Amino acid sequence: MKLLMKGNEAIAEAALRAGCECFFGYPITPQTELLQYMAKKLLKSGGVFIQAESEVGAINMAYGASSCGKRVMTSSSGPGISLKQEGISYLAGAELPCVIVNIMRGGPGLGNINAAQSDYLQATKGGGHGDYKVIVLAPSSVQEAVELTMKAFELADKYRNPVMILGDGMLGQMMEVVEFDDNYQPQKVEKPWAVTGDRNREKRVTNSLYIVPEELEKHNFKLREKYKKIKENEVMVEEYLADDARVIFVSFGMCARIVKSAVNRLRQAGEKVGLVRPITLWPFPENELKRYASKEEVEFFIDIEMNLGQMLEDVKLSVEGKKTVHFYGRTGGMVPTIQEIMDFYYSLKK
Amino acid sequence: MGFKRPECLTKESMHYCPGCGHGIIHRLIAEVIDEDYKESKIIGVAPVGCAVFIYDYFNFDFVAAAHGRATAAATGVKRSIPDALVFSYQGDGDIAAIGTSEVIHAATRGENFTAIFVNNGVYAMTGGQMAPTTIPGQVTVSSPYGRDPKVQGYHIKLCEMLVPLDGVAFVARTSIHNLKNIEFTKKAIKRAFEVQMNNEGFSIIEVLSNCPTNWGLSPSESMKRIENEVLKYYSLGIFKDKGRGI
Ligand code: SF4
Numbered sequence: 388m389k390l391l392m393k394g395n396e397a398i399a400e401a402a403l404r405a406g407c408e409c410f411f412g413y414p415i416t417p418q419t420e421l422l423q424y425m426a427k428k429l430l431k432s433g434g435v436f437i438q439a440e441s442e443v444g445a446i447n448m449a450y451g452a453s454s455c456g457k458r459v460m461t462s463s464s465g466p467g468i469s470l471k472q473e474g475i476s477y478l479a480g481a482e483l484p485c486v487i488v489n490i491m492r493g494g495p496g497l498g499n500i501n502a503a504q505s506d507y508l509q510a511t512k513g514g515g516h517g518d519y520k521v522i523v524l525a526p527s528s529v530q531e532a533v534e535l536t537m538k539a540f541e542l543a544d545k546y547r548n549p550v551m552i553l554g555d556g557m558l559g560q561m562m563e564v565v566e567f568d569d570n571y572q573p574q575k576v577e578k579p580w581a582v583t584g585d586r587n588r589e590k591r592v593t594n595s596l597y598i599v600p601e602e603l604e605k606h607n608f609k610l611r612e613k614y615k616k617i618k619e620n621e622v623m624v625e626e627y628l629a630d631d632a633r634v635i636f637v638s639f640g641m642c643a644r645i646v647k648s649a650v651n652r653l654r655q656a657g658e659k660v661g662l663v664r665p666i667t668l669w670p671f672p673e674n675e676l677k678r679y680a681s682k683e684e685v686e687f688f689i690d691i692e693m694n695l696g697q698m699l700e701d702v703k704l705s706v707e708g709k710k711t712v713h714f715y716g717r718t719g720g721m722v723p724t725i726q727e728i729m730d731f732y733y734s735l736k737k
Numbered sequence: 738m739g740f741k742r743p744e745c746l747t748k749e750s751m752h753y754c755p756g757c758g759h760g761i762i763h764r765l766i767a768e769v770i771d772e773d774y775k776e777s778k779i780i781g782v783a784p785v786g787c788a789v790f791i792y793d794y795f796n797f798d799f800v801a802a803a804h805g806r807a808t809a810a811a812t813g814v815k816r817s818i819p820d821a822l823v824f825s826y827q828g829d830g831d832i833a834a835i836g837t838s839e840v841i842h843a844a845t846r847g848e849n850f851t852a853i854f855v856n857n858g859v860y861a862m863t864g865g866q867m868a869p870t871t872i873p874g875q876v877t878v879s880s881p882y883g884r885d886p887k888v889q890g891y892h893i894k895l896c897e898m899l900v901p902l903d904g905v906a907f908v909a910r911t912s913i914h915n916l917k918n919i920e921f922t923k924k925a926i927k928r929a930f931e932v933q934m935n936n937e938g939f940s941i942i943e944v945l946s947n948c949p950t951n952w953g954l955s956p957s958e959s960m961k962r963i964e965n966e967v968l969k970y971y972s973l974g975i976f977k978d979k980g981r982g983i
Contacts, residue, residue, distance in 0.1 A: 409813070409817065411813065435813075435816045439842070440838055440841075441838060443809070443838075443839075444806075444839055447802065447803060447809035447813070447839070448809050448810070448813035448816075449813060450800075450802065450803075450806070450809075451782070451802070451810035451811060451814040451817070452814070452816065452817045453813070454800040454810070454813070455780075455800075455817035455818050456817075457817045473803060474806070477802075582780055582799070583798065583821075584780040584798050584818055584821035584823075585778055586778065586779065586797060590792075590795075590796050590798050590799070591798045591799075592792045592798065592799045592801065593799075593800050594783075594792065594799075594800075
């Protein structure tokens with residue numbers, strides 16, 4: 388079915404189609420339509436919808452519902468995600484699946500409500516306390532947001548881990564045509580660990596406490612193995628006109644879409660440029676970037692972001708010093724234009 | 738029941754200090770469950786604090802929550818499995834300081850679970866600091882000159898705060914300092930669970946308990962302290978029982 392939908396609403400609809408049974412949220416711009424959509428649909432369909440008293444409340448309700456084996460979602464924007472970080476650490480520690488949407492706005496602090504990519508580091512480097520990882524998916528269109536949201540529920544269950552959809556205000560607020568596969572059936576996953584209260588079996592506990600150092604280390608090693616597996620199996624990346632490119636742009640999310648237009652324009656002008664767009668921000672497509680860095684014809688990389696270079700470290704680590712990585716970014720809710728990106732490219736070619 | 742070990746308690750020996758009230762309160766919960774809810778689905782929500790290992794002592798399912806968040810987690814649990822008997826077990830630092838927002842809103846929403854709130858007037862697990870429930874004049878390691886309301890403010894009376902809320906169905910404050918009150922505590926737990934299973938709304942029991950270790954008293958002296966000092970500030974009784982018109 389084809390529909391014209393706002394990004395936030397499309398994500399909500401995708402979640403419902405993916406079998407989301409419980410939603411816990413708190414209003415914050417620019418993601419609020421997602422919460423509103425869930426309020427309208429989930430209550431009617433017999434699901435659980437609670438507008439919590441705070442983001443802290445919401446993520447901990449999600450923790451409780453996920454413990455019971457439900458498919459659970461919560462959503463917010465930067466300042467609210469900061470509050471949710473406590474709960475995200477607990478979810479990761481207790482190995483509980485949960486889909487968390489962050490429709491980013493400008494930061495730090497209250498920042499503003501415009502589109503920005505200011506939470507890359509928070510999303511990909513843990514954000515909360517402890518050695519843990521969240522799978523981070525970064526859509527660059529409303530259609531892709533739909534597909535990645537459905538995928539997010541599968542990944543969360545598969546790995547018993549929180550999964551974050553990292554979009555920005557632009558993605559949340561823009562309207563695009565989206566297509567839903569009406570035949571899609573969410574996979575039912577056995578959850579033999581879920582707390583259900585049944586008394587005729589061994590008791591189950593969801594917990595992140597390991598008071599004995601040896602046991603906590605063992606747990607952390609186990610999590611590390613899981614993260615290794617995710618790294619091996621779940622990297623997603625789009626490589627656009629990058630095969631024969633001499634200059635590789637790297638960009639994610641909505642920003643990458645603008646870069647893509649710039650790449651098209653530069654190609655028309657005869658410049659051999661391409662784009663590598665990480666779709667999973669964690670696990671980061673290190674090997675893919677490394678491969679381009681090793682190519683002789685590649686001269687340098689240009690990282691473009693709507694922040695001051697939060698992904699730049701990951702790009703540089705992947706490139707391993709083999710090539711120079713230049714950076715251009717706008718921040719504070721400013722969006723780079725195609726012309727700006729082209730001008731920056733030409734300034735480097737001089 | 739006599740002195741048989743309740744069936745829903747595991748054989749694990751408890752880690753609490755000698756004479757601590759947690760052991761008594763655990764037993765009371767276990768007795769009520771054995772008597773009334775033998776076959777029922779049961780899910781406990783564990784706190785952060787001295788009772789952090791509570792899930793080791795009962796042989797039914799538990800969700801272990803973050804500090805203060807047990808009532809939020811319990812909300813998610815009960816909404817997911819509405820036919821289960823769900824209770825959170827929380828100390829005073831947990832429910833009356835960091836978790837005040839969560840408990841007030843769970844109560845306001847009329848969430849159908851029971852909070853068991855153990856008030857011993859200190860942050861026990863971290864070494865006896867002042868809690869929101871610490872009574873005026875009480876010396877703790879972080880109120881070394883005694884709690885002075887002019888400086889540290891007053892003690893919080895959570896039960897009295899919750900009574901006026903429409904979502905709240907049952908509120909009682911009980912104590913375990915003597916046999917009579919231990920029996921009253923058990924009755925209150927029984928009634929709170931009943932109220933929950935009748936889907937009447939939020940229920941909470943505040944149990945005045947002791948912390949011999951951090952109070953620097955022997956177990957029997959600590960029970961006397963509840964009687965002689967704590968009761969001056971916290972009155973006992975059933976403050977609200979919607980179903981019975983109280
Ligand atoms: S510190 Fe106090 S509350 Fe904690 S177990 Fe010991 S006596 Fe009980």
